[in-house]
Amino acid sequence: MIQVESLTKHRSGVPVLDAVSMAGEEGGVTALVGPSGSGKSTLLRCLNGLDCFEAGAVSIAGHRLAPGSNPGGVLEALRRDVGMVFQQFNLFPHLSVLDNVTLAPRTVLKTPAAEARSRAVDLLDRVGLKSFAAARPATLSGGQQQRVAIARALAMQPRVMLFDEPTSALDPKMTAEVLDVIVDLAKAGQTMVVVTHDHGFAKRAATWVVELAAGKVARQGTAAEML
Ligand SMILES: Nc1ncnc2c1ncn2[C@@H]1O[C@H](COP(=O)(O)OP(=O)(O)OP(=O)(O)O)[C@@H](O)[C@H]1O
Numbered sequence: 001m002i003q004v005e006s007l008t009k010h011r012s013g014v015p016v017l018d019a020v021s022m023a024g025e026e027g028g029v030t031a032l033v034g035p036s037g038s039g040k041s042t043l044l045r046c047l048n049g050l051d052c053f054e055a056g057a058v059s060i061a062g063h064r065l066a067p068g069s070n071p072g073g074v075l076e077a078l079r080r081d082v083g084m085v086f087q088q089f090n091l092f093p094h095l096s097v098l099d100n101v102t103l104a105p106r107t108v109l110k111t112p113a114a115e116a117r118s119r120a121v122d123l124l125d126r127v128g129l130k131s132f133a134a135a136r137p138a139t140l141s142g143g144q145q146q147r148v149a150i151a152r153a154l155a156m157q158p159r160v161m162l163f164d165e166p167t168s169a170l171d172p173k174m175t176a177e178v179l180d181v182i183v184d185l186a187k188a189g190q191t192m193v194v195v196t197h198d199h200g201f202a203k204r205a206a207t208w209v210v211e212l213a214a215g216k217v218a219r220q221g222t223a224a225e226m227l
């Protein structure tokens with residue numbers, strides 16, 4: 001489902017990813033770990049074409065990214081199949097929780113409103129927030145907002161979900177709520193790549209762990225081997 005071959009990316013002439021190779025199986029959960037500045041977010045952004053790269057290749061969910069800028073059509077098709085959840089939840093503040101979740105299916109996939117709504121209610125139920133459908137994001141806790149962001153990404157029925165430190169802005173209780181949702185997704189067979197500093201969570205959820213150090217893969221292996 002995910003194949004990264006000798007991915008190399010420079011910023012201001014300095015390599016931030018240096019011949020990184022890794023793979024992720026369908027239904028697998030890959031944890032990306034490593035110190036601050038090691039290139040975890042950059043790698044994740046390269047996986048869905050938010051960042052371009054100078055050498056190597058990325059294949060993900062049947063889409064292939066090449067060095068340099070990729071045609072808009074390739075990126076659009078890729079992003080339908082690859083969802084991303086960020087550290088900051090980035091919900092649309094002027095829309096209700098429900099409308100945040102239905103917006104992309106309605107506008108991008110042209111899903112009829114009633115169907116998008118019923119799917120969104122199911123997804124909000126799955127993340128424990130069905131009763132918040134009519135609320136505005138600002139009235140929710142950080143953990144609740146992050147769970148809405150996860151429901152919003154899932155609404156596109158992505159083949160792969162990417163998470164960049166999804167709990168780093170949250171206190172321990174809210175962190176646990178969000179991690180439980182991600183563990184449930186893992187159990188349901190959702191292919192994911194998760195950047196995390198939380199080794200306990202990685203042990204619970206990850207099938208494969210990739211450790212970056214200074215832009216290179218320092219080690220990779222099963223969670224049991226690595227952590
Ligand atoms: N927009 C940018 N412009 C220039 N350099 C950048 C930019 N974003 C990141 N970098 C540099 O690229 C390197 C990798 O950064 P990246 O954000 O991928 O690290 P990270 O492993 O995600 O770190 P953290 O754990 O702190 O989030 C760092 O040296 C960083 O300073």
Ligand SMILES: [Mg+2]
Nearest residue numbers: 040041042164
């Ligand atoms: Mg980062």
